[in-house]
Amino acid sequence: SQHLSEKASNALLKTLEEPTKNTVIVLITSNIQKLLPTLESRCQIIQFYQVNQDEIYEFLINLGEKRENANIIAKIANGKPGLARLYYENPEYYKNYREKISQRLRLLRLPIYERLASSNSLFEHSKKNFMESHEIAEEELNIWIVLMRDIFLLKNSCLHLIQNFYLVDEMKNITNIITNSKIKEIILKIYYAKQLLLKNAQPKIVYENFLINI
Secondary structure, X not given: OOOOOHHHHHHHHHHHHOOOOOOOOOOOOOOHHHOOHHHHOOOOOOOOOOOOHHHHHHHHHHHOOOHHHHHHHHHHOOOOHHHXXXXXXXXXXXXXXXXXXXXXXXXXXXXXXXXXXXXXXXXXXXXXXXXXXXXXXXXXXXXXXXXXXXXXXXXXXXXXXXXXXXXXXXXXXXXXXXXXXXXXXXXXXXXXXXXXXXXXXXXXXXXXXXXXXX
């Protein structure tokens, strides 16, 4: 629902105000702030909470996944059984996710010009498509949130809560040179960048500004 244009949202608004008999309209969004307030005010909001990690693990085992992989996927799925199934059914997608996390981790130790070079390759094919660029920037910032959370947990000896625990050895190299206050600073910059995206700022510039300042 968050991807509806303003024109489409206003058209939907009329349908919500005068639905046909016996009609139930379900709008799904991962970011309610992106909905027009007039749409939100006419809907009943139902929250979908994260599924327990153990349940996702058993779900993957029943699908036929190996125990070791099921344990890793259950953690990185972060309470989302649909995402866990996607990783199970699409090994290449799962592999790409792991590579992305590893690459972002290495960016923390690279000079600014190399960070910006990585941004150019990300947005290369979406230069003329604002929505595609927006989705890329949002996905990248979400990856950074997960990564910085894991680094913070590792630095503070909360290993059992780490999502990408297969990267613990690599993250240790970062925790040795980063402080808790710096981790907090980076997380605040991530959320600031996400706020700029909500205001329709140019996605590539938002993301590059973040990379320069981490």
